[in-house]
Amino acid sequence: MKYTEELLATMYYRMYQARFFEEALKSSSVSEKINGVSHLSIGQEATAVGACMAMNEDDKIVMSFRNHAQAIASGMEIKGMMAEVMGRESGINGGLSGSAHLSDASVNNLGTSPAPGAGYPIACGAALTQQKQKTGQAVLCFGGDGTLDEGLFGESLNLAALWKLPVIFVIENNFFSGATAIEHHFAPKSVAALAAAYGVPAVTVDGNDVIAVHSAVTKARAKAASGEGPFVVEAQTYRLCGYDTNDLQLYRSVDEQKIWQQHDPINLFTETLIQDYQMDQSVLEQLKENATRSVNDALDYAENASDPSMNDALTPVYAK
């Protein structure tokens, strides 16, 4: 596939936005405003951006709970995201959903389910709507390797395969479920082997290579949307940060982390853009600067936003 400079620039910009957004969350001034913890995905930006940018504008997206990069990649507006993470009234959901349950119907983002793997059937349902209404659209569903252990993953693959639903499951395999390494939590030989047991085709890609992810999800989307049924894309990646803002990371070696730091998706993409796509270093610098500025603007916006009024807790629970 031919990549336009505009698409490449957007991918690069969003990867940096995601990186800076989460680095901001790690800073003490912001983390003290997070009520609870926030799940970070520093180092996994290529998977989120590559996958989301491979989808059509009217496709639906269901996120995993490691979702900030996915949300930014889906086109969610970061001022509202930052304000939501800080629990502000002007947050994207008025401070009711927080970091873990960001959602934005205006960019077809259905959000994140509250339990690991619980989003898989939600994505199947959104795909069922596309199929029944013959919209030609597909659904992108993110999940981490930890959610492969949930019964819902198998149930959802089975259902999606039986009904030939237009859904692409992108598994962000960062090799850890919490603090447990994949060989200790996942018995199948591979993600693809598990998918194959349900008759669902799967590919494995370097999740830190945004072009590889984009290309794999583009092909998967074409198949799913044309009626061939679900597709699994396993993107192998790595968290270059703790599980959440409280994680001490005692369960993995510094050496292992160093190896992956050499494979940082943003650095890889910078090299690719210069070497393979002859993009100008100064253009890339500018995009990086724009991303920095957008996150700083979002921080200013959120810091200065007001808290919800106490009455907002009584937002209706029923639709009229």
Place this chain on the structure above:
Amino acid sequence: MEIKELSFKEAMRQALQEEMKADPQVVVMGQDVRKNGGSLGITLGLEEKFGEDQLMDTPSSEQAVVGTAAGAAMTGLRPVVELGSMDQALLAFGELAHGAARPFYWSRGKVKVPMTVIIPIGGGDNPQNGQALENLFAHISGLKVVEPSNAAQGKGLLKAAIRDDNPVVFLVNRDLLNIKSQVPVEDSYILPLGKSYTERKGGSVTIVTWGAALVSVLEAAVVLEQDGVRAEVINPMTLAPLDMDPIFQSVKKTGHLLIVHDENKTGGMGAEISASVAESPVFDYLEAPIFRLCGLDVPMPYSKGLEDVMTPKAEDVIQSVYDLLGVD
């Protein structure tokens, strides 16, 4: 309005058929719903009329099916899921409690989840898997819980549940399925959710009850009336959100409140209703302590005789009313 005698099962089938015809986004899904009528037999005959587009067989994957219904509801369909039993529904509890019930609140009303989940309760199939557990669902903010007692209610409430823009848990008692009663046959017949219904007027005692327990209560009310005790029987029909006002008004009039339900007493809906009355100004009108007549606090046993002692019968209701009124 034209009236016909229909069984509960036939009335529900009529409701499904009318709503599926009126709105092609209504999709009914469950195990064996296409060829075998589903777990309650209510979808028999719908296959020829609607085919696969609106009638979908599902695998036995309650979590995925309920979650799928929620995802479909968020994006434009109006799914009706039929599950096999309450114990199977428990497997899908999470998808109901958070997948379906929360997005509306968390999104500040931007995401609606219009879906209905029909769950069989009561005896008939495997009574020991048929507890109503209505209170579990009523406890979840954002879920509506409906429990009809007869064919007309089954039809009118199911139509309202399907048209409702919220996730609705619709509890159907197998023991009532073949009981026939008068049902309006017009398409326009509907019973609004969240409205209590006064089944019988009276001034001596207020009895609040629902589901299959209503049958025993109405039987008792006839006997009591012969003895000069006039029971006012109120059936909330919708357990969440609960319409308390008619109950308050009735207690104000009678000064006596008996709550009867088949479900376990501890933490049951009777406790909620009792507390609501005790906390309200109506408390001052009570002439005797509130009385709850409920199922025993044990899992449902298998043997028929044991099943029968689990839930209140008409004679228990009569005795409770006399105890409450201080009559020997």
